[in-house]
Amino acid sequence: MRPQVTTALAPSSTLSAADRCDRCGAQAYVRVTLTSGGELLFCAHHGREHSEKLRNIAITIHDETGRLDAAPAVSAAEDEQ
């Protein structure tokens, strides 16, 4: 069974600047809902790094990393720690 990967933005589930990566504290762009019911947040970097494992344990992977393509190259994720 493969997890559903959503790229469409549902207003109620859109990630905000208040959502932080569980690994490094940068702004989160990936939200993973686990089969256990838990939730994990990752920045684009760690979302990619862990994507292989996440697909095995996730029900849904909400991926907003596409928004980064439209953002300036300068990382805004590291200046609000």
Ligand SMILES: [Zn+2]
């Ligand atoms: Zn991270």
